[in-house]
Amino acid sequence: MQDITENLIKNYTVYHKIFYVFMVLLTVLSRVMKFTDNTPVCVTFATVVFVFALLDSVFYHMGVFKNMKFLTTFRLIEITTYSIFVSFVPYEGVLLVGMFMILFLLALEFIILGSHYDKGTILVRKMMLLIPMFINLCLSLQFRRETFWFCYVLVLAIFVVTLLFVTELLEYSNDAHEAYYTQLVLERNDIQDKNAKLEEYQEKVKNVNERVNYQKIELARVVNDLEQANREIESQTEIMRYMASSFDINKNINVIVDAIMDVKNPKLCAVYMDGAVNSDNRGICIIKTDYASMERRLRKDFEKIYSDFAESRKTTELLVGDELKELRFIGETNIKSLVKLAMINDNKQYGMMLIASNEENFFDKGISYYETCLVEYNVSVKSTKLYLQTQDMARKDGLTQIYNRVYFGQLFAAAAEEATKKQQPLSVALFDIDKFKNINDTYGHLAGDKVIKMVASIDDKFARAHGGFACRYGGEEFLLVLPGYDETQALPILEEMHKEIQTTIVQYDDKEIPVNVCIGLSAYPTICRDTNILVNRADKSMYYGKKHGRGRLVVDNPAVDDMQS
Incomplete structure (x- = not known):
């Protein structure tokens, strides 16, 4: 037997107190209202009830009722005691009915309480109840008149059958309850198993989703990397294509x-x-x-x-x-x-x-x-x-590294077109080294080359300084083109260049070679209104200077034409 809980003991103790109060009141009322004339029985019964009530309260507070064996023994003694008193109560008394009711409740409690509806335990307790029932029957047959034996036995039989019926009913109800409870437990366990499987499945789905999401992220990253790599490759391809052209x-x-x-x-x-x-x-x-x-x-x-x-x-x-x-x-x-x-x-x-x-x-x-x-x-x-380098080889003179006559044609055509379109001035100077044949004959061709390079370098120097371009036009002939300059602006530049050429002495084999040039200048549109003959006008002016003493700077004028005629 297992110990019963404190709360259950407390509840049953309260019920017993009500029983005890009810029994005392019933005993007193039975005597006061003259349902019975047996005062000693009433007083003794009330005293016994009081004693059991006192013991019930004391044992409860002592906690001994937690022990099922002690509680069972105490209730069996109590039931036996009441059964003995029932034997002396007259049949016509109300007290007899009340006592049978109390005995019924106590017997029912004795059978069920703490049994946990174990059939073996219930059967043993039913057998134990035969003791007080047998004592009651023996005493009743001894002290009651024979004329009432049959009725009393019949009442006692009804009492036992009713008790057994109620007990069986409670057992059946408990079995039904336990079956229903077991079914609910099985269903709950089944639901819990299903929930566990569902949670496991959800966890698997969650893990799969996480892996899928991670793979999606990785895939997106790979796609982004591939797209970036493609953009870089396309960009580099475009760069290569552009660089090649x-x-x-x-x-x-x-x-x-x-x-x-x-x-x-x-x-x-x-x-x-x-x-x-x-x-x-x-x-x-x-x-x-x-x-x-x-x-x-x-x-x-x-x-x-x-x-x-x-x-x-x-x-x-x-x-x-x-x-x-x-x-x-x-x-x-x-x-x-x-x-x-x-x-x-x-x-x-x-x-x-x-x-x-x-x-x-x-x-x-x-x-x-x-x-x-x-x-x-x-x-x-x-x-x-x-x-x-290749372009320079095609555009520049090999000896002087200034532009050659072929490329000059392209440069001058562009400059002339811009001057005509924007109506801007354009000056052209053509000059030739004086007595260059004598220099070659006197000092040799290497010395002549050195003279040519000196004149070309000064020509290129002034061209760069004033936004123009220089060109070797022929053997010892050179051109200086100054876009944006008219003859009045170009003249001092040419005078300075002429002076620098005159003062520059070429050294060759410890020999000093003096150099001089004759320069012809023409300008668009102030002197010559046609750019197509501008170079020719400068050439005529230079030739005019050679005919009139060499080493001169001649600006295009009508006298140039008079000399030709």
């Missing part, structure tokens, strides 16, 4: 910078190149950024940054985070990463590229795209140099 290194580097800004979207792409790469020896500075203040500071510092980087002899340098503090031009911008790339041709650095971003991991995937772009540019620089 262009020999303008300034435009070429601008195309590369624009491609980097479009494909990689950095916050800064800048290029600095010294004059070594340019035919006119001018440096190149290109800066593309949204930060105007950073652009201004970089333009001021770029040459110094390039000089320091070139001295370090590094080909690449990556700066991230706090390493950028050393760069003054960064300022308060949100630049978090920057790479420096050297531009090298024939093992000589001629420039650098700066690329910066506001993302610290911007260069984590490498810098191969930028390096490939610079390789393409280096190829274009070499191609351009080779092209220009």
